[in-house]
Amino acid sequence: MISLNRATKSFGQGDARITAVDHVDLSVERGQIFGVIGHSGAGKSTLIRLLNGLERADSGEISVAGLDLSHASEAALRKARLKIGMIFQHFNLLWSRTVAQNIAFALEIAGVDRATTKARVTELVGLVGLEGREDAYPSQLSGGQKQRVGIARALANHPDVLLCDEATSALDPETTDAILDLLSDINRRLGLTIVLITHEMHVVRRICDQVAVMEAGKVVETGPAKAVFAQPQAEVTKRFVRQITSADTVDGAFDPALAGGVEGTLIKLIYVGPLARQPVLADAIRQFDLPINIVHGRVSRTRDAAIGELYVEVPAEGAALDALLAYLAERDIVSEIVRGGAQS
Numbered sequence: 581m582i583s584l585n586r587a588t589k590s591f592g593q594g595d596a597r598i599t600a601v602d603h604v605d606l607s608v609e610r611g612q613i614f615g616v617i618g619h620s621g622a623g624k625s626t627l628i629r630l631l632n633g634l635e636r637a638d639s640g641e642i643s644v645a646g647l648d649l650s651h652a653s654e655a656a657l658r659k660a661r662l663k664i665g666m667i668f669q670h671f672n673l674l675w676s677r678t679v680a681q682n683i684a685f686a687l688e689i690a691g692v693d694r695a696t697t698k699a700r701v702t703e704l705v706g707l708v709g710l711e712g713r714e715d716a717y718p719s720q721l722s723g724g725q726k727q728r729v730g731i732a733r734a735l736a737n738h739p740d741v742l743l744c745d746e747a748t749s750a751l752d753p754e755t756t757d758a759i760l761d762l763l764s765d766i767n768r769r770l771g772l773t774i775v776l777i778t779h780e781m782h783v784v785r786r787i788c789d790q791v792a793v794m795e796a797g798k799v800v801e802t803g804p805a806k807a808v809f810a811q812p813q814a815e816v817t818k819r820f821v822r823q824i825t826s827a828d829t830v831d832g833a834f835d836p837a838l839a840g841g842v843e844g845t846l847i848k849l850i851y852v853g854p855l856a857r858q859p860v861l862a863d864a865i866r867q868f869d870l871p872i873n874i875v876h877g878r879v880s881r882t883r884d885a886a887i888g889e890l891y892v893e894v895p896a897e898g899a900a901l902d903a904l905l906a907y908l909a910e911r912d913i914v915s916e917i918v919r920g921g922a923q924s
């Protein structure tokens with residue numbers, strides 16, 4: 581549905597030149613919710629502006645819903661934009677128009693006749709849960725309701741893709757979750773492809789299937805959200821994941837360095853999905869006759885998976901430890917020795 585091949589965009593000249601998007605390769609499948617996460621200045625906004633044709637790449641190819649944006653004429657881009665819906669952090673509503681008129685505006689621009697517009701607006705108001713608020717003005721709405729109007733407007737012309745630019749950053753946590761759940765529901769019901777940019781790992785965890793992590797214009801890591809959560813590779817990704825896992829833990833993040841009284845080898849185990857419901861550890865204890873002691877554990881959820889993280893103490897090293905780690909690896913459990921435990 582969307583592909584970027586070595587897409588690059590710079591601003592400024594000479595020493596002041598900044599490469600906001602630097603040779604980015606990405607591929608988004610139809611029906612996916614794809615998150616792009618990064619800190620401020622990482623290049624996310626520029627990337628999303630490349631995807632809706634508001635910026636042209638200096639080099640590389642960008643294709644959205646079958647249109648090659650890198651080489652399209654201005655007229656083709658304008659037409660394509662009708663099929664690329666977008667929602668914004670600050671909603672960008674017309675303040676002098678009611679909810680229904682804001683939604684209808686997108687259809688007026690597309691030249692849709694009055695009767696069709698009226699019926700479509702009613703349908704969209706229902707889809708985003710704003711029944712009864714059709715005649716309200718934006719100033720009379722809560723932040724979450726304003727974003728619902730933004731979503732309805734973005735969906736008016738049956739877009740192929742919905743781009744979300746920090747769509748929940750101005751909302752409180754509860755409203756954020758309600759809007760994310762609405763996006764997830766729309767994605768499932770309409771099979772709509774969604775690309776969202778965010779600086780919050782919570783957003784990625786709650787609804788994204790795939791994620792790309794950006795830093796200084798480059799994509800430093802990409803993959804299924806559950807894999808990136810389970811085993812973040814880049815430093816910046818590890819910090820994002822830590823941010824969320826420590827927020828989830830009532831008594832703060834577990835710090836293995838502070839775990840007292842651990843005599844044997846301290847190992848961190850990570851397992852994803854159905855494994856969380858299998859007694860792999862109990863089996864390992866029986867198989868190796870080792871009193872494996874659980875020091876700390878937690879389970880976090882992504883859109884479609886549970887990720888378990890366990891810190892265990894094992895009175896073994898050398899060949900016995902190797903055999904245990906091999907046994908766990910065969911069962912798709914990732915292990916990392918945190919302290920002690922010479923392997924043979």
Ligand SMILES: Nc1ncnc2c1ncn2[C@@H]1O[C@H](COP(=O)(O)OP(=O)(O)OP(=O)(O)O)[C@@H](O)[C@H]1O
Nearest residue numbers: 591592598600618619620621622623624625626627
């Ligand atoms: N029109 C522009 N002219 C000059 N520099 C720009 C322009 N747009 C973006 N930049 C620069 O490109 C880099 C990436 O900016 P971008 O806004 O894409 O990042 P971001 O990840 O979206 O950050 P934020 O969340 O703060 O918007 C920044 O250094 C920014 O200053």
